[in-house]
Amino acid sequence: MPVSVTQRSENSHILELKAKAYSTSHSGVAKKAPEQQVEDLRRAVHARNEGEREFLDAVDEVLNTLRPLLVKYPQYIEPFERLVEPERQIAFRVSWIDDNGNQVVNRGYRVQANSALGPYKGGLRFHKDLNMSVVKSLAFEQVFKNSLTNLLIGAAKGGSDFDPTGRSDGEVMRFCQSFMTELYRYLGPDTDIPSGDINVGSREIGYLFGQYKRLTNHFNGAFTGKDLNWGGSNIRPEATGYGLVYFSEYYCNHRRISLKGHKSIVSGSGNVAIYTVEKLLDLGSIPLTLSDSNGYIYEPAGFTRKDLEFIKELRISQNGYLQQYTAYSKTAKYFPNEKPFTVKADFAFPCAIQGEITLNEASTLAKNGIKGVFEGANLPSSNEAISFFKKNQILFAPGKAANAGGVAVSGLEMIQNSQRQQWSKEVVDEKLRLIMKDIFDTSLKAANDFGYTDDIQAGANIAGFLKVADSMIQQGNV
Known part of the structure; x- marks a missing residue:
């Protein structure tokens, strides 16, 4: 696994050549000016996702910094248009029985945003205010985050509006089992690997994984954030x-x-x-x-x-x-x-x-x-x-x-699972340090390369996007 500093954004010369090739290949097609294409795309995203405030805010945050890049290199407008539409949005009913014998119904979600770099990866969140807009915003953000780690993982996010506060262990277990009975068919070590997030810790991951194993008859790395006794990573x-x-x-x-x-x-x-x-x-x-x-x-x-x-x-x-x-x-x-x-x-x-x-x-x-x-x-x-x-x-x-x-250590947990190994705290911590240094250096370099002096937010968006976008282009219009 590469953890040294790597160049994630291509130099301006190569991008200029790509832009020229793109312009030549589209010379027979009447196209609007890139500035107008980007603005039309922004408006279309807002119209298509009207009312999804959290998701639109996440898209606008990225687009505000990518706009000059997309205008200068219009070959990236099309992959961005695909990137803002998740590859798959899953919503389902979670019906379970509380300790008093009452039926409770919650909603479950999983948004599989992008798989250009590898299987979907991202956490599950249990929170009373969770809705599809929030999940989409988190999944979109995860695309850039996972890209920056330089690990071969795509991006997803999910969860439920279930609130575990004040619930007994039995209630949490029954909810997790019902949740996983629906979601398991979309998961797997080479498909989608969830982890924890808000209100989803080692207890919840244990119940979720147990039900996944029961339904699939597979003990594999389909989850991260597991307990150290059965495949988890140190310092996760x-x-x-x-x-x-x-x-x-x-x-x-x-x-x-x-x-x-x-x-x-x-x-x-x-x-x-x-x-x-x-x-x-x-x-x-x-x-x-x-x-x-x-x-x-x-x-x-x-x-x-x-x-x-x-x-x-x-x-x-x-x-x-x-x-x-x-x-x-x-x-x-x-x-x-x-x-x-x-x-x-x-x-x-x-x-x-x-x-x-x-x-x-x-x-x-x-x-x-x-x-x-x-x-x-x-x-x-x-x-x-x-x-x-x-x-x-x-x-x-x-x-x-x-x-x-x-997510970086979740990726390291995936590697340890595939090798049937468990690394020491010192080894994992050192790899984590190097990955964070690499992310900082990459974000700083991309910011400075594209005229955003020391703007880490812009650099992270650019570096994360270019790696995903180039992979999407190379894999065809899918």
Whole structure:
């Protein structure tokens, strides 16, 4: 598996030759100017997906940075038109029985976005607000993220509007079994390999995989995020948080600033947030906050390792609420029904959920002197917030690059499964570090090659897109 720095975007000379060849091959066809073609495409996507706000926001975020590329190299307009339409959208009923004997009906989803680089890969999310628009937006984002890892994996996303909060183990198991009874026919180690996401951890992956194995009679690498006892990878739970901090460290080093000794805001309190805090502590940073659906906790002097161990037990083992942390810490403050982005700090790591940073939060962060925003969640910042960060020269690392560590280690888990091996923590962590360095270097190079000086968001979009688009062109109009 290549983990050294590789050039993902072709140089301008080769792209110019491709553009000329494209123009010659289409010379007999009356075509609109590329600028108009791109605008017509944007309008068509909006019309076809009317009302799907999350998906349209995700498309616009990418198209805003790719527009100059598509205009200059119009051979890429056609693959982008195909890319925004998922290869397959699966929606199904999940009917199950709760502990009181009542029937409950939920909706299940799987959007298989693109398979140009390999079998579909992406997480499953259980959240009461999940709908097809959200799943499509996440699957679209996953295309670029997976491409940037340089692993041979396509992109998908899925889940259900099932909320496991307060449910017994038996209820979660019965739901997972019903969910998998419908979805299993679309999965497989060479077809589609789901993993966990929000509210889908090792327990849920175990129940899902168990039912998949029961239905197919195959014990194979059709899932990642498995327990270490039966095919999981070391540091998979930590991977997204660790990778996020590694990426942020590379970005800060490039700008000659340091995470060490500086204060950080972290939102969320799942695996991504908790292991972001852990790795920030490793680097000498001072993490001040964590949050859940009810509010956030603020530790004025920063969390210690002992504090973090208590939070791990509370959130991961007991599935408790952060407000309970205040009974443990006499210095902590709890703010109900608020986000932590009003806290004064140097760096922000949004690790909770999509759309948590609007223009309003972005403005507050800037007023408080924030130096950088590094996304641990998928699409946590609105397009308006991202534009604001850039205009105010605040470092911004998009989730498709900065939080790719999770899917990267999922890809490493796939490799270990195929080899019937399990690598040590040290081996996996070193490979993760190299992959995150490669993603940063590739994104930075693409940004600078195409006139977006040091704009990591634009570079990640361009580098991720070109690899997928070239593969789609080479595989024909399918």
